[in-house]
Amino acid sequence: METQRAITIHTIQNGKEHFGEYGTSAHLLDYLSKQTPFTLQAPCGGKGRCGKCRIQILSGTPSPVTDAERALLRPEELAQGIRLACLTRAEGDLSIQLEGSKRPIGNKSFLFPHPLPVDGSLRTLVLELVPPSLEDQRSDHSRLLSALATEALEIPPSLLRELPQVLREGNWRTTLLLQKNRILSLLSGTPLGKTCGVAIDIGTTTVAAYLFDLYTGEHLDSQSELNAQGVFGADVISRIQFSLEGPANLTQLQKKILTQIDGMIHQMARRTGIHQSEICLACMVGNPTMIHLALGLSPRYIAEAPFIPVTTEPLLLPARDLRLSLSAGAIVRVPPAVSAYVGSDILAGVVASGMAKAIQAGSAVPSLLIDIGTNGEIVLAHGDRLVACSTAAGPAFEGAQIACGVGGVAGAIDRVSKAGDELSYTTILESPPLGFCGAGIVDLLALLLDAGIVDETGRMLTREEAAREGHPLAERLISYDEEPAFQLVGAEKSSTGMPILLTQQDVREIQLAKAAIAAGIRTLLKGSGLSFGDIQTLYLAGGFGNYLDPRSAARIGLIPKELGGKIQSVGNAAGMGASLALLSEKTFFLFQQVRERTSYIELSSSAEFQELYVEEMLFPT
Amino acid sequence: METQRAITIHTIQNGKEHFGEYGTSAHLLDYLSKQTPFTLQAPCGGKGRCGKCRIQILSGTPSPVTDAERALLRPEELAQGIRLACLTRAEGDLSIQLEGSKRPIGNKSFLFPHPLPVDGSLRTLVLELVPPSLEDQRSDHSRLLSALATEALEIPPSLLRELPQVLREGNWRTTLLLQKNRILSLLSGTPLGKTCGVAIDIGTTTVAAYLFDLYTGEHLDSQSELNAQGVFGADVISRIQFSLEGPANLTQLQKKILTQIDGMIHQMARRTGIHQSEICLACMVGNPTMIHLALGLSPRYIAEAPFIPVTTEPLLLPARDLRLSLSAGAIVRVPPAVSAYVGSDILAGVVASGMAKAIQAGSAVPSLLIDIGTNGEIVLAHGDRLVACSTAAGPAFEGAQIACGVGGVAGAIDRVSKAGDELSYTTILESPPLGFCGAGIVDLLALLLDAGIVDETGRMLTREEAAREGHPLAERLISYDEEPAFQLVGAEKSSTGMPILLTQQDVREIQLAKAAIAAGIRTLLKGSGLSFGDIQTLYLAGGFGNYLDPRSAARIGLIPKELGGKIQSVGNAAGMGASLALLSEKTFFLFQQVRERTSYIELSSSAEFQELYVEEMLFPT
């Protein structure tokens, strides 16, 4: 008979505590991600390579420090009990502290200053039913149907479950919210509450949710968090891999994101004093992998040629099926996607930027929309057509795979400038510097190219070489991993206690990423017989676009310099597009109309793209 | 830190073993019903009154014997470790034996000698899809939709989840089973398997399932079990009470029955070598409470005046919503009900007996259908109308609330006869006698009325009184609970080791029950201005009807003697009706057509009924 006592693990994050039983001998990353409600990022997917799944052991008996941890953590850190969760196990009770999951902000240009347009496709119906009696014993369902005699309405089973209470609490008066022949909600009496909806943008890195009044279009609240699936890998590909590794993994990924979204909705409801049953509609956009995972669809064939999603069709799903606690009849609109790597989030940008309406009218002036995230998706509108492609740009511009990279969080360096030989920088929310976000990296790299510290081929001078030339910035060059690195912030000023560096390896990552984007733009233009001069506007979507300095982007060759002056940042265009499709059924249908006029160019099989990619590898001189 | 070891419980039933952890201090009935897959009947709902939740402790440490158990169990039984599960807790590890849950048989007249009629509303569609390529990257969903171009088909999310595998395994050939614009199943290639459906009849006591080939109408297999909800009470009212006692109880009841049904389907599939994904359709009937519990709808207002069900409407539900593992798109047809106490099971009888078609044609000759179970439901067809009522007859005819009563199981005494002064009896399947089923009780009571042992008022002679008269059966009278009882079988011959008795109290139960039914029949006839002579046929539905001797029924006044010669047993009419509605959509619609022509008479508020009830209380002389 086993009488060994179970190991108890105590976890703290942001002052919240959790106690749990460590049943298996799995690593702590596994325990933390499956058994606690907390969020931990694990960009390498728990393979012990990225060094980002840092936890602090406050007390107890962890497994011994591994060599891999010695390589990825500094001795001072190890001395403070910092460990990598994916390489550490519990050998006795433990008390663990997780870094606060910093809430990404970065919705600078998504302020909803005015209510968004609503299209009035919702109808409210107030019914007075005859109360039942021994002489009139019709069931609640039959009673409701006969009061609705002229409408052929479907009552979903989830509503049937609530029916008896709703009818009796309202003393046989009930208010229905209808969309076409669907009952979205059924309330007691004639309630005074609001009728709300929520738009959701599931990004690989960040999930954002926006709460609206469905009748006035008024924006009530937003909530944005790091995608809780981050614990299974930073990018789309590592999450797909994880989903294929075990039979329950897909369900686990689905549960993770749905629980997170439900929690975000819950928080917004609480803050605004709205009851979750007053939320009757949702609209969910995201890249195809995120949408597949949220719907529990296998992304297997997205990852292998010829890259086929299960669905790119628009869907209407009961919120209940996605375990979202909205009104009993609530529906989730899932707008369509273009292909395996161009999703509803991109179409949402096309809608939000106004390109969609121009395409619908057949009169779109040539314009580009670029979303630089883990992938760089690029679409070109022209006349009545949209052409789309997706480049595997990698997550460098999101700060991933960059030594001191961070997302668009408080303390991220988003701007670097030089006056004389003095370097200065700003950070998001003016917090003490934590690392670089994409815009900061682009700024610094542009500046190092101008200063001759990095050359056209991407090679960084060593400190000795720079010193030999008497370069004023020479002393900021250090050696890191036997290669040069440029130190922007010293350990004493950084909030991590470590210097903030741009390494030779970081430059290489950026170089590959920007070449992919630049080559993608040129492939689309060539295919449509257009030149840079024809493009009227280049819309830059995503958090990155908010912060990016167009001159720096042109300097490093991310955006062709001919287009540098035409950049217009559209902020969180995906969230905006989702919100518009939430508030207007017509806009929801607009996604599908645009998608039907879209051609997709598969770059992986395009010889032209390969050639341009190599050409774009150099930095502009 | 608690280091107390959990208690392990070992349970055996029918040779199957189960080990579980006894986490709470709940009684064993609670543990056995929630944590083991076994079935235990608890007619009093675990209140320690019925004495039927018997278990045998083989070894270990149970809680001490209670006074209530001493009252309900004999010393020899206690000595053998027999205990009542609802009054016993575990104080240490236990090994428990449960009586085999005898599978009720009793489908004597439900043999499906010939295939049932099918109406060809199902369509099979074989599609050859163009395989995807880098030049044709449409999603699986889009590819399927465009191959179906001319049909406006809805693909439920459960099917989307299977889509990628199904299409690839069939090498882009797929076979769809359609009903109207619903895809019931989607299979790889052109499979050779069968297309099956399952009809389910959820009785309060017994659940029966029937497997059919949907194309040929051939009956493939049946399975019948005691309703696993029995552990929460024998009758509708005690289950409703249980559902209201705690917030999770309704879910628990729902889970119990759905898990049982899924298990029954699983067993039939295994026996017939059919894959569960080949079962694409189901049809589920039952009394309104059973249907509410299976759908997770609260039966609260069924139990209190004015007796209003949540729904009596026909429903089409995804099998997935009811956690039945059929094909991904499978649909469950739930035929409509009449009222809180006249359900789809009764309408199924009306359909199976042929009364429904006659009503539809407007030419029904006056005929009655009676289903005597926990309630006695009675319907009268006449012309184009049906009139229905339900009497709270109680479960006496199902053997519940009868001292030695059992259901229609092997060993149940179903026939008692008298030749001279010799009594003889037969049992179901000729097994050693276990107790009385309803038909046996009626036979014996008829015989005791004839013999003058029970008089018109229901009073049973004491042994002394009978002996004084020199009655030849006097020695069979004993004293039980200070009242007379008639012993049919001695302890030495009975399979329980205890004599099989009909007690004075049993006679009272039967007396109340038969009065309710007889008064119900007369109320219906009066309301329609008909007399006994007008009735052409009296259909007797339910297992009881199979075994009942019409003469005995007339003798005790259960059926008016004028109708004694017009009885026709229709066996498991509910199962037959469900099967017909499974195989034919037209028949499914027929339920609704009949229901629209049905009037319901609420007996609880009928002064007429009350009067007739008192009149019928006496036994015929």
Ligand code: FES
């Ligand atoms: S090192 Fe642990 S997740 Fe990457």
Ligand code: FES
């Ligand atoms: S005595 Fe235990 S259930 Fe009735």
